[in-house]
Amino acid sequence: MVKGTIIRLQGGFYDVMTESNQEIRCRARGNFRKRNISPVVGDDVVIQDQQDGTGYILEVEDRHNHLVRPPIANIDQAFLLFSVKEPAFSYHLLDRFLVLIESKQIHPIIVLTKMDLLDESEVESIQEAIxxxxxxxxxxxxxxxxxxRGVDEVRALFKGKTSVFAGQTGVGKSSLLNAVAPELDLATGQISKSLGRGKHTTRHVTLIQLGEGFVADTPGFSSLEFPEELETEELRWCFPEFVERHDDCKFRGCMHVNEPGCAIKRAVEEGEIASTRYENYVTFMEELNDRKRRY
Ligand SMILES: Nc1nc2c(ncn2[C@@H]2O[C@H](COP(=O)(O)OP(=O)(O)OP(=O)(O)O)[C@@H](O)[C@H]2O)c(=O)[nH]1
Ligand SMILES: [Mg+2]
Ligand SMILES: [Zn+2]
Structure with a gap:
């Protein structure tokens, strides 16, 4: 029996990197399906290696955390990539993604890509917003x-951590990873002129060992759903600038919507909290409420 980490899922197989840096192609034992566990990239596993060089997964260890999209487990930090153009930048999507990552208590790092596509006045307005x-x-x-630009900064953050690159299709996840480590030579794709977005070039989550860390390239998404278990009441804890001021609200259970003496609404009025952030909070809350009603 050997311990390892799943680095790739492909055609029904799990590629496992063992503790002694050997890659072994594995199948999962049938009883995982019965127990409702589907192993994902990043899972720490115990495998039985066989004579023919393949193996099968005996056990999946408890996860520290787990994302559904992209499907990956046990990550230390998430790089959330947003292109400033092609596809167009969206605060709504940024806030949505931040909530999703915050709700999983994973450390997010915001990465703006394709800065070269902006003219001077556009650079100014995006920097103002950011x-x-x-x-x-x-x-x-x-x-x-x-x-x-920014490539060394990104590389430096990989050290000693397991990171995931996530973002819409076509924002440049694989391109940036190639810039960090040209030897990876990951496939990249053009942006569709008619749709203004990527073409889902990366098809599988792959965990790559890079220097003293691991990083996962992932397929881009085209939409982003909140985790099923995210409750309306939890949403306010996913906005750090709200959390910081929560104790100043008149009511301890303040949801920052209709309550009087709300420190969050006051901070929005005074320009200390961005109104776009607050508006997105309210929109997300309605969405979560609607969802609850539907089930
Ligand atoms: N101008 C410019 N183009 C870039 C930059 N980064 C990526 N691109 C282009 O954006 C397109 C999409 O890049 P990919 O790296 O394939 O994007 P991805 O996020 O991996 O996309 P999926 O694998 O589909 O999720 C390619 O044509 C890249 O050349 C950049 O910094 N500047
Ligand atoms: Mg890609
Ligand atoms: Zn409040």
């Missing part, structure tokens, strides 16, 4: 693979 996120305490890295 200031709000830096003020909240989020790391924001501006990158361009055309000018090798």
């Amino acid at each position: 200031k709000q996120y830096r003020a909240i305490g989020y790391d924001v890295i501006e990158t361009s693979t055309e000018h090798a």
Whole structure:
């Protein structure tokens, strides 16, 4: 029996990197399906290796965390990639993604890609907007693979961690990973001119060992659903700038919507909290309420 980590899922097989750096192609034992466990990339597993060089997974260890999309487990940090153009930048999507990652208590890093596609005035307006996120305490890295911008910064953050690259199709996840480590030579794809988005070039989640860390390239998504278990009441804890001020609300259970003496609404009025963030909070809350009603 050998311990290892699943690095790839392909055609019904699980590729496992063992503790002694050997890659072994494995099948899962039938009883996982019965127990309702589907192993994902990032899972720590115990495998039985066989004479012919393949193996089968005997056991999946408990996960520290788990994302459904992209499907991956046991990550330390998530790089959330957003292109400033092609596909177009969206605050709504950024806030949605941040909520999703915060709700899983995973450390997010915001990465803006394709900065080279902006003219000077566009750069100014995006930097103005992104200031709000830096003020909240989020790391924001501006990158361009055309000018090798931000590449060293990204590479430095990989060290000793398991990271995931996530974002819409076509934002440049594989391209940025190639810029960080050209030897990876990952496939990249053009943006569809008619749809203005990517073409789902990356098809599988793959965990790659890079220097002293691991990073996962993932397929891009085209939409993003909140985790099923995310409750309306939890949403307010997914906005760090709300959490910071929560104790100043008049009511302890304040949801920051209709209550009087709400410190969050006051901070929005005073311009200390971005109104776009607050508006997205309210929109997400309605969405979660609707969802609850539907089930
Ligand atoms: N101008 C410019 N284009 C870029 C940059 N980064 C990526 N691209 C282009 O964007 C397109 C999509 O890049 P990919 O790396 O395939 O995007 P992806 O996020 O991996 O997409 P999926 O695998 O489909 O999820 C390619 O044509 C890249 O050349 C950049 O910094 N500047
Ligand atoms: Mg890709
Ligand atoms: Zn409040």
